[in-house]
Amino acid sequence: MPTTLPERVAQVFAPDNVLARVDAHFQPREGQTRMAMAVARTIETGGALVVEAGTGVGKTFSYLVPALLSGERVLLSTATKALQEQLFARDLPRLVETLGLPVRTALLKGRASYLCRYRMELARQDALAQERDIARVLARVQDWSRHTRAGDLAELAGLDERSPVIPLITSTRENCLGSPCPRFRECHVHLARREALAADIVVINHHLFFADVAVRESGMAELLPSVRVVVFDEAHQINETGVQFLGAQLSTGQLLDFGKDLLAAGLQYARGMADWAGLATLVELAARDLRLVAEKTPVGSKLRWTQETPEGVPGAQWQDALRRVAVACTQARDALAMVSEMAPDFVRLHARGSELLAHLARFSDPAPPDAVVRWVDVGAQLRLIESPLDIAVAMRTRVLADPAESESESADGDAQPPAMDPGRAWIFTSATLGEDEQLTWFTQRAGLQDAEILRVASPFDYAAQAALYVPRHLPPPAEPTHSRTLAQWVGDAAEPLCGRTLVLTTTLKALRTIGDALKARFEARDDLQVLVQGEWPKRRLMERFRAGATAGQPGCVLVASATFWEGFDVPGDALQLVVIDKLPFPPPGDPLVEARAQRIEKAGGKAFPSYSLPEAAVALKQGAGRLIRRESDRGILVIGDTRLLTMGYGQRLLAALPPMRRLASEQEFAAALQALRTAP
Template identity: 40%
Template sequence: MTAVAQYFSPQSSLAKTVTGFVPRAAQTEMATAVAQVMRAKASLVVEAETGTGKTYAYLVPLLTATGKAIISTGTKALQEQLYFRDLPLLRDAIAPGKQVALLKGRSNYLCLHRMQQASSQSGEFSKVVQSQLVTVRQWAQRTEDGDLGLLNVLPEDAEVLPQVTSTVDNCLGRDCPDYEECYLVKARKRALDADLVVVNHHLFFADMALKDVGFGELIPAVDTVVFDEAHQLPDIASQYFGEAVSSRQLQELAQDLKVIYLTELKDLKQLDRIADKLLMTLREWRLMFPVEPQRGNWRDWQRRAGVKEAAADVAEQLQLVIDVTKNALGRSKDLDQAYERATLAAHKWEQLQATERTGYSFWYETTPRQITLHQTPLSVADKFGAYIDAADMAWVFTSATLAVGQDFSHFTEQLGLSSAQTLCLSSPFQFSEQALLCLPRYLPQPQAPEFFAKVLDIVEQVLSVNQTGGTFLLFTSHRMLQRVGAALAERTERPLLVQGSTSKRELLAQFVAAGNGILLGTSSFWEGVDVRGDALRCVVIDKLPFASPDDPLLQARVEDARMRGLDAFSQVQLPQAIIALKQGAGRLIRDQDDRGVLIICDQRLVGKPYGGTFLTSLPAMRRTRDLQEALNFLAELEAAKSHE
């Protein structure tokens, strides 16, 4: 038995101190493999299905080895779960001397300088922002770490947050008068001093791509990096190796110029005028795009009447900002920073207009308030693979969903992991006994007009039987979610929780507390959700999660695959959809005592040749085409609950 394997034996300190700890062969196998690649400074890709215990399988080798490590997670929620729940428990049991730290992105920390600036001109804000600012100032007097995530009385999208946090653009760094008291600086120092640091993927790639000044010193100092929820990496890496400019960034630049005029340079009236002109130009720029949120191909949209002219107007106003601020350099550190921001934004804006360049996807996305232009590389395999090969450290990539069947090539080729070892570990759960997969007969195709009514009918039948248990409704589009949500609001008195009505964390807390809630979610609820027991008895998925055909990044990757003589559907679209479906299906069975039903309302699973590939990638549940059999299974669970 290896040194690491001993920690997973029935007589180990883990077994004695961690409530409910049960030795699992797959967990021990993964822990042993992680320890081996750490010693060899090699790379390992592990698919560890639900129930394997992958978190402990990588934490134990990290805690018992010498050297420094980073764990990068897919979400802030998983970051906090690791740091506040799993890590303290394990560290106390096997490595009490280890120092651990949690590091989030800069937008999560209160910026004292920005807060003071906002306070000095609070009269310029709405009543809502003024009230929120008072709340932040009161909280600032008692917080120790400045983590705004702990300020629960404010909504996640509170209007005041951009006024009291910094961005890479507006941070003054060492020139800031509050540098010594800066919460972000303190958090980074704790991270540099720690043995084990928990970050998220966005923060990791900001560091790796040097997109966040002053943070690039963390990764080179570590011996091992573990990516949990690693299936998200290809898309996130693409974002950070690309460029983007949002109208919100430019609006914030204009607002900051107005603050500088009002607080520091009251004699420079021209500063206020150019800020107003930039804001007006950005409003006109927004009118070039539809009101409804959407994503689209920037190359195509750029050809529309008036669009190039509006983009040129933005460039012209940015140049005016550069000219005016350049003449006042040295009078204010905030103004000096604004000059640098305007110069960088103008350069990126110029790049984003040059859409004739190949090797990139040029796309835009809109929200009701802003437009973002993107330039995204079609492949990061060369850059990321070279980074991995050159780094003298160990790399572990793990998730419940990385392979298509037993094949990891879709994942490894996207990241250039040509020399990585691979390991596929099955779940210890007895899916054939614990769960039933239903693919109802006689459903119309997803694009048919009558599809909505059929899905709603299935949901209502499920709810009529699953009275004391929770139901997850997972959708591939916000439109379908809203239609079903509106219909159910008129037909049920049970707790109905719809994505977007409040934060994801709050929705899940309400869902678990209700016990028989109905939660409707799209993409972000397909993964990273861990609800156990009767609180989640049934998951209904409306259709296969193929990426939208008008997604510009997908379009570019499909076109690139075709140019290389590959079958774009089987090489690009299918693997991505299979991994997404595995994530959604993985919400159902989270514990060895869980039982439930998964219903997928998409006839393509049985009517298309590729349907079998989806099915073989799902857990080995008992299957039926008879909806009544699924309802009977739920009725049995309902009856068992009533007899407890």
């Protein structure tokens, strides 16, 4: 009888064993078993394991089986809520039943995913609620609220994730009243956290994890100390997710919300006790004045902020605007202090005012040199942002550290980071974690240089299943005609396939240009539909594209950017052509990108090979990974950037891609396309 965890795991993955008996499609894979054994050893001994598991390895079962068999409390963190739901609703129940284990599981999301009954009551008084469409959606929510137990908005079919109703019916860290809330006993967030504390396996997402690291407020502060095994799936996203939460932000939107809530609470609970309308107006005007400081700056700009004021902003006007915000928030906070005992809303609003003033003071002081980067994001609102360059220090000192060991002082007085908690096991896995054997793209930024590294190749036969083609006639990506020329070429290629095409763009400008051109070309066709990101909710776009040319529906071409580069799984022949418009180098004008490059240069390195190329390689690998999802899939990857063939760094990027066969000419591409059309 197997006694150790690795032995029990090996037995589960053996031919003709439990997985094979319950899943007719299960086939033992050497890579999957090797990963599962490494996870099992790490769980037994503690420490950190980083695993790059290529598409098709079956990494989910590779960490779930040893996690379940270990008998330990386990935290599973995924990149998105969609992946959370897949783990919780499909993969976990299936394995728990298969292995016959008495395991309790729980799903925990952030506040914005749950209905707040108190905010829903307040929403009826909001001006937005008087609009017919908003009122109709609110009525649906109120009807659903009478029957739901979890309060998870994902239960509401057809609710657009972009709906203006969602902020009205959900709470935030800033406006949640906590235990004094009159609806606290029915609070869905509180219920979800209680269930998580009682569960053996808890499924969360990276945003929730790092929100807790930043503010110790999301419910994880109680949960994490009791968990011995932590697994990050889609771990390549944790650095960019982490830096969002480990810095600081102050926005004019926060100020406007504060003013609106101040007015509503004041008139409801303390009418006549203060000039609530005047105080709210003062906050609103200060926020608008701050936004107007950058009124001549194009929307979408990111203003560098290396000096006392952001670039391109008049210094005197900037300082005056910040002063007016401080005066407005101070007066509001002082008025709230006078009535704080009258309602819990005032206690929370007073804390919000104090937090806004603390952030304002932070942004009024110079940014710490080298450690962080600061900038202003110009949109419908103005956002003041300060961010660390990566999460390495936070991971070593606030996540991986032994909680029993405080920071020690070295002989020269420098603080030394505490050692890793020896009793806890940390598993980090993704299909794409770097381009070198040590996965330094991931490990250096995550503070995991001492972790065990394992790379497991994809079992797919890419040479037989997929081809790579770079059209040589396309203009250089910097030419203004590039996107229009590529759109014409994509239309020619997608037409004989009747869709089955995903176009991934590196910029929103290219998204619009290519999307508009393809929609104009095929608008009169009833056998081919062009979908463009942003026109529908993301989930609806995904579902429609996966359906393909079925049930009388036309085939699809989807033009997308950003999040569609990863986590978009389309197995089967609904997707046979993936087109990447150009090499996905990090945007040079982005303040975070510039600061990271400058740090490398200051240390004596070269930013392009050390930063830009690895970034592009990982992104390219992610985009290419959309094409082949099963052993039976066939398809062509097209990269519309001739630099892949003409520049010296092209070989390094090609090496990062799966080993697909190469198509050297338009004739070879046409033949490969024809083979896809005629394949059974």
